Amino acid sequence: MRLIYTNENRLIVANVRNILEAAGIELTMKNEFAAGGVGELSPFEVWPELWVARDSDYERAIRLLDSSLSARNAPSWRCANCGEHNDPSFEICWQCGHDRPKDAAWVDTSLQR
Ligand SMILES: [Zn+2]
Helix, strand or coil, X not given: CEEEXXXXXXXXXXXXXXXXXXXXXXXXXXXXXXXXXXXXXXXXXXXXXXXXXXXXXHHHHHHHHHHHHHCCCCCCEECCCCCCEECCCCXXXXXXXXXXXXXXHHECHHHCC
């Protein structure tokens, strides 16, 4: 089991958890209900933590996390393999699993808000 993410804001941690669980990654959350201990422990020690249950999922989880946190305001993109429209938070095509193209030409301008 490996630590994938921690943040003092448990709403952000919960959001990250949703993203990763939606991708089929099994997670364990630690310190989820530890906020009551803030007076006694240093704040950092009670931050909620997300742990990836299977080490084999770790690399994929990191990639998903990177793309979803950095691309929150990015436009949607179109899969180079099957042409499916993908949400900016996806690192791979949800339809066929093809890698997200790095080329900006694949940005899907039709879905921009
Ligand atoms: Zn695809």
